Amino acid sequence: xxxxxxxxxxxxxxxxxxxxxxxxxxxxxxxxxxxxxxxxxxxxxxxxxxxxxxxxxxxxxxxxxxxxxxxxxxxxxxxxxxxxxxxxxxxxxxxxxxxxxxxxxxxxxxxxxxxxxxxxxxxxxxxxxxxxxxxxxxxxxxxxxxxxxxxxxxxxxxxxxxxxxxxxxxxxxxxxxxxxxxxxxxxxxxxxxxxxxxxxxxxxxxxxxxxxxxxxxxxxxxxxxxxxxxxxxxxxxxxxxxxxxxxxxxxxxxxxxxxxxxxxxxxxxxxxxxxxxxxxxxxxxxxxxxxxxxxxxxxxxxxxxxxxxxxxxxxxxxxxxxxxxxxxxxxxxxxxxxxxxxxxxxxxxxxxxxxxxxxxxxxxxxx
Numbered sequence: 001x002x003x004x005x006x007x008x009x010x011x012x013x014x015x016x017x018x019x020x021x022x023x024x025x026x027x028x029x030x031x032x033x034x035x036x037x038x039x040x041x042x043x044x045x046x047x048x049x050x051x052x053x054x055x056x057x058x059x060x061x062x063x064x065x066x067x068x069x070x071x072x073x074x075x076x077x078x079x080x081x082x083x084x085x086x087x088x089x090x091x092x093x094x095x096x097x098x099x100x101x102x103x104x105x106x107x108x109x110x111x112x113x114x115x116x117x118x119x120x121x122x123x124x125x126x127x128x129x130x131x132x133x134x135x136x137x138x139x140x141x142x143x144x145x146x147x148x149x150x151x152x153x154x155x156x157x158x159x160x161x162x163x164x165x166x167x168x169x170x171x172x173x174x175x176x177x178x179x180x181x182x183x184x185x186x187x188x189x190x191x192x193x194x195x196x197x198x199x200x201x202x203x204x205x206x207x208x209x210x211x212x213x214x215x216x217x218x219x220x221x222x223x224x225x226x227x228x229x230x231x232x233x234x235x236x237x238x239x240x241x242x243x244x245x246x247x248x249x250x251x252x253x254x255x256x257x258x259x260x261x262x263x264x265x266x267x268x269x270x271x272x273x274x275x276x277x278x279x280x281x282x283x284x285x286x287x288x289x290x291x292x293x294x295x296x297x298x299x300x301x302x303x304x305x306x307x308x309x310x311x312x313x314x315x316x317x318x319x320x321x322x323x324x325x326x327x328x329x330x331x332x333x334x335x336x337x338x339x340x341x342x343x344x345x346x347x348x349x350x351x352x353x354x355x356x357x358x359x360x361x362x363x364x365x366x367x
Contacts, residue, residue: 004078013064013086014076015057024081025049048139052146053079055112059150060086062108063101063162070097090319095172095180102165106154109147116144158188160216181224188217227315235317236310238349239331239339245270246279248298255284255297266328268337269301275330275337277301307332308341318346 004016025046032045057077064074064086075087092098120126125138129145155163164184171180192214199206244258245268259265259281269277279301287300306324308317310333321329321343331339 011061011065013061013074016076016078018078018080020081021053021079044139048142051143053084055109055143055147055150056084058112059105059108059154060084062104062106064088066101066104067092070101072101090316095169095177098165098172099169102162102169105162106151109150109154113144113147113151116140116147120144156191156213157184158191158213158217159185159220161213164188164217164220178224181221185217185221189214192217233314234310235308235312235314235331235341236333236338238314238346239310239341240345241339243268243340245337246297246301247271248276248296248301250297251293252284252287252291252295252297252300253293255279256288256293259284266326266340266342268330268340269297270337273336275305275307275332277303278305278326278328278330280326280328302326305330309333310338314346317341318343321346 004018007015007017009015028045028049029042033042036042036045056079060077064077067074067088070092072092073089075089077084077086088101092101117126120138120141125140127138127141154161155166157163157167159165159168167187168180168184171183175183192210195206195213196210199210244262244264246255246258248269248271255267258267265281267279268275269279277297279297283300283302287295291300305326306320306329308320308329308331310331317329318341321327321341327343329341330337331341
């Protein structure tokens with residue numbers, strides 16, 4: 001992943017930290033230095049932040065491991081300054097499953113808060129909440145309160161927070177999934193407007209949260225609409241059948257000629273009616289910068305590539321296309337190359353489908 005470093009693999013899931021995460025570490029360190037004026041105080045603040053994000057990682061594992069119980073894998077977990085993101089391969093098919101997956105993350109923070117509260121009671125170190133500050137007060141008690149705050153924040157009924165998915169799942173128990181998503185997204189954007197209005201007169205940070213919620217709600221609604229449009233459609237209906245291919249013996253110069261002669265930028269490499277590689281525009285440009293135009297395609301083509309069958313459903317195929325490091329996948333039928341699947345062509349298919357759905361309504365409005 002770009003701009004991310006791998007921390008390790010736990011329970012079969014890769015955990016990454018995004019480069020921008022260093023910004024919050026620097027900001028916290030500076031804030032504690034200004035408040036305490038000591039190196040010990042600054043290091044304590046950084047340790048507190050790391051433990052906080054450790055709780056965020058456990059929160060994301062709550063989602064991931066619950067999803068695993070329903071047969072859904074998690075690609076990875078990445079830490080950002082605004083929190084963590086667990087990338088599930090897909091959302092649960094049943095609303096009740098989505099409800100449990102969404103609630104699992106906040107439930108982890110509840111468990112952490114209860115354990116910390118128990119420790120404070122046993123150790124006799126529980127103090128008044130009024131005495132706590134950003135950099136002052138018992139370390140464990142501040143960590144407990146932060147976990148409670150995470151629960152309350154994540155249960156706001158707005159995407160992309162867990163509360164938005166909880167709301168959508170509850171609505172989907174009675175309504176069609178796309179309709180439930182639209183209602184949940186509208187409620188979320190309404191809350192974003194409210195948060196933004198409050199932020200204008202109080203805390204400017206609420207404006208950032210409002211923007212974050214507004215964008216997240218819109219993206220979730222768009223994604224579900226796209227998923228609904230792709231459902232039940234075979235890849236063969238969206239396959240590009242007018243395409244050019246290369247052989248391993250063709251030269252880099254031949255690939256350049258094909259790019260200049262048409263609009264195709266990625267090429268399947270075929271030998272004996274079998275796809276043996278894929279050559280992308282980025283591969284061609286990289287090779288041109290360091291090799292002669294007469295170099296054979298076999299030396300620069302990608303041998304690790306994905307292929308999709310023409311009878312496969314478009315929705316899972318498009319998800320694979322989005323997650324792989326490519327914009328094109330060869331389409332085969334009975335092992336023989338029959339075309340290409342590209343992100344651009346899927347986008348054009350979605351636009352045509354949207355226009356075709358709107359056309360009858362527009363004709364009725366003019367009737």
